[in-house]
Amino acid sequence: MRASQLFIPTLREDPGDAEAASHRLLVRGGFVRQVAAGLWTFLPLGWRVHEKIVQIVRAEMDATGCQEMFMPVVTPAELWQRTGRYDIPELWKVQDRLERPFVLAMTHEETVTFHARELRSYRDLPQMLYHFQTKVRDEPRPRAGLLRVREFVMKDAYSFDRDEEGLERSFRLQEAAYHRIFERCGLEVYAVQAESGMMGGSESADFLAPSGSGENTLVTCEKGDYSADLEIAHGVPRAPEFPESFDAPDAVETPGVTTIEALAELLGVDTAATSKAMPVVKTDGTLVLGLVRGDDRLDEAKLAAVVGSAVRPATEEEIRNTFGADPGSVGPLGFSGEVLADETLRNGQFVAGANRTGWHLRGVEHGRDFEARFADIRQAKEGDACPRCGGRLGFQTAIEIGHIFKLGTFYSEPLGAKFLDEEGQERPILMGSYGIGPGRVMAAAVEQNHDEHGIAWPRALAPYDVHVVAIGAAGAEAVETAERLAGELEENGASVLLDDRDQRPGEKFAGADLIGCPTRVTVGKKTLEDGRVDVLVRAGRVEERVPVEDLAGQVGSPA
RNA sequence: CGGGAUGUGGCUCAGCCUGGUUAGAGCGCCGCGUUUGGGACGCGGAGGCCGCCGGUUCGAAUCCGGCCAUCCCGACCA
Missing domain, CATH: 3.30.930.10 (Bira Bifunctional Protein; Domain 2)
Incomplete structure (x- = not known):
């Protein structure tokens, strides 16, 4: 096809409202246009x-x-x-x-x-x-x-x-x-x-x-034996460094401490040796206390699946009414409702909120000090170990x-x-x-196949197999040769986009990089003098000068 | 639905804070000429209800209010 006759409205600049690479490049390359929010036209x-x-x-x-x-x-x-x-x-x-x-x-x-x-x-x-x-x-x-x-x-x-x-x-x-x-x-x-x-x-x-x-x-394991969506991924976190243990929970005053980091710092303990209480409310109005390690995040979707109901975070008012303390000082001890704790809290002693504003308890231990139902309700973290092989998990x-x-x-x-x-x-x-x-x-x-110049389509998806760029104005010898070569490539089974527009070479090259056909063939008098053309593989942008008669073989048959 | 941002020629944006002649730039577009291996240059042109409605004012792209649209974060989500 001749570019001079096609509707390929490329843009020189990135559209102002696009952030994702695919969004930017598909719009710039003249592949798609937005009609209204979430409504798109696919251009030719x-x-x-x-x-x-x-x-x-x-x-x-x-x-x-x-x-x-x-x-x-x-x-x-x-x-x-x-x-x-x-x-x-x-x-x-x-x-x-x-x-x-x-x-x-x-x-x-x-x-x-x-x-x-x-x-x-x-x-x-x-x-x-x-x-x-x-x-x-x-x-x-x-x-x-x-x-x-x-x-x-x-x-x-x-x-x-x-x-x-x-x-x-x-x-x-x-x-x-x-x-x-x-x-x-x-x-x-x-x-x-x-x-x-x-x-x-x-x-x-x-x-x-x-x-x-x-x-x-x-979420994938570096060793390749585990992959999961973060929503349900299971990671094995590092072991906490536990401080001295206590025979019974030990109340300490923690005035104004509302974050785990501040708490761990104040008490001189590993954040992983603390616990975090997240009160949530089920659709039936019941309040459930989710409990995860201080350095973990509660995965609400996992928790919702375990309790069998959608949940929302409890309001500050609900928390005060139920626990008699501000959100930062809430813990499992003395709570009469259901406590759903993450597996990481099953063994060991942790710091927990004392249900008294400005106070925490050290040495809180499951079984001795409180009862809970255990499940995997923590969100996996980058750096967690793979549940299958212990390898590192990446996101x-x-x-x-x-x-x-x-x-x-x-x-x-x-x-x-x-x-x-x-x-x-x-x-x-x-x-x-x-x-x-x-x-x-x-x-x-x-998203997976682009660089700073534009798209580099996988062969099977490219709009055309070969982009033939003719250097020179209409009627020039190079253009006629380009037309002939494009025809030959097509007879050979390739789909060809022939840039026969009366444009500057630089503009044509930039357009070809943007549109991203797997192979670009440049036909200009500079190389034609000794019977050759330049063949550039878009992915990696490696260019090679080949004799015209070898072109069909060099470009290869389409995928 | 909550939070944030933006709306000015086809595109990317400036002007707005501090209101005041015909509203600007670059790119693109049209015409003529020169150019042609990485987004050229000269000359001449076309193109704008400044998102919409209302208010303030002698006067609004500019200040105020409402609405709409689009983007981003979150909630949500085959």
């Missing part, structure tokens, strides 16, 4: 990349026997009311002209289950269906370009099985396909256990791509680019998707759902 270049990702996903889905179909964005509210998802705040609700309620689907479990009601016999199972469709979500806060948006294309696949074994098989089939997809896309990705969120169901796995920006924190910001779930009967029960087994017994279908957002894959690819 961006859509080429998007569709390359789609094709890879499609090929791997088809290879698993998953069948492509197409379901509408607009769905009747009734389906969502039946599954209890109608009240999700992110659900975009609309009405038709007769004011009948509809929903712009944020995902298609309801609709696909509606169709799954036609699977009546065990003979019809298993089945796997998928489609690419626009998803709509009324996000409270769209952000970082393509990372969190209000409307986006997603590949969502659904499996239908008669029993747990079948579901397990389907789940693993999809999981393996996901690894192949991201491998083909040239992405570094980790599959980690994840929360199921608003999807319902049991097991789920997240596919996290490390990147310079993103909403997830990926990376990551983008969630895929998520697979075992849904079980969460949708089939309320929507009545049932089948008859061999015994004539009616049973609900067991479902799984499997999503990938090509837009996020695109953003992750940029």
Whole structure:
């Protein structure tokens, strides 16, 4: 294609409202444009990349026997009311002209289950269906370009099985396909256990791509045998240096001390030998005291999972009423409600709040001085040891680019998707759902493959395989040669972007660096004099001068 | 939804604090010419309800109030 005829509106400067590298570069390179917060147009270049990702996903889905179909964005509210998802705040609700309620689907479990009601016999199972469709979500806060948006294309696949074994098989089939997809896309990705969120169901796995920006924190072991989302990651913290022990809790005055650091300093103890009390309130109004080591942070999500309810931090007023002390001096002793302590506090003596403002207790010991329920409720920290091998845990910001779930009967029960087994017994279908957002894959690819000059696309995702830069004005010999070479490369199977615009060389080079095609071929009279052209590999920016007749071989066939 | 910031030609921004002729710069765009291996140069041009509404004032891009939009942090989140 000739650049002179394409709509590739590149920007010389970074857009003022972009921070994430992918956001900046995709906008600057003319791949995407924002229409409103979280609503994006894919321009021709961006859509080429998007569709390359789609094709890879499609090929791997088809290879698993998953069948492509197409379901509408607009769905009747009734389906969502039946599954209890109608009240999700992110659900975009609309009405038709007769004011009948509809929903712009944020995902298609309801609709696909509606169709799954036609699977009546065990003979019809298993089945796997998928489609690419626009998803709509009324996000409270769209952000970082393509990372969190209000409307986006997603590949969502659904499996239908008669029993747990079948579901397990389907789940693993999809999981393996996901690894192949991201491998083909040239992405570094980790599959980690994840929360199921608003999807319902049991097991789920997240596919996290490390990147310079993103909403997830990926925890990995340096030895490569452990990876998890920070939300559920388990780390082994260092052992505390315990001070002298006490036969009974020893009250010390700690006036004005509200931070662990100040407390540890005042008492001359290791912060890891102190405890931190975090009162939280469950949805039923019950107050629970979360207890973690002084140098740790309470993970509210973990705590919420253990107590089986969403929780919020208690207000200062609630804390004073319950404990009779200011928040900085609260502890487990004398508290009549449930104490949920982190495993790290099971053994040893710790400093704890005395439930008396301005006082703490030294030598507080579980079992002797207070009772508690133990669980992993601390947030893993960088530098913690790996729970598997003891190696060091590292943290990376990551983008969630895929998520697979075992849904079980969460949708089939309320929507009545049932089948008859061999015994004539009616049973609900067991479902799984499997999503990938090509837009996020695109953003992750940029996050992982760029430098100060622009994007360096993985071969499989690049908008064009080769960017041929013709030096000189239209009609010049170099330009004609460039056109001929571009044609030859195309005949050889490569997709080619020919920069035939009447622009200065520097501008063309800068544009090519920004757009990021894997290979750049510079055709100018300087090298043409001895029958050669310059071939630059974008990743690493290594340039080599090659004879024109070797060009096709040098550039290679497309991925 | 809480906290913070920003809204001025297509883009990036200055001007606002301390109100006062036709509102500026760089880049981009159009025309002519010179140029052509890392974002050239000269000359001439086009393009702005200064986010919106209201208030203060003789006078508002500038001060005050309300609203809207966008970005960032948090809450939230397939």
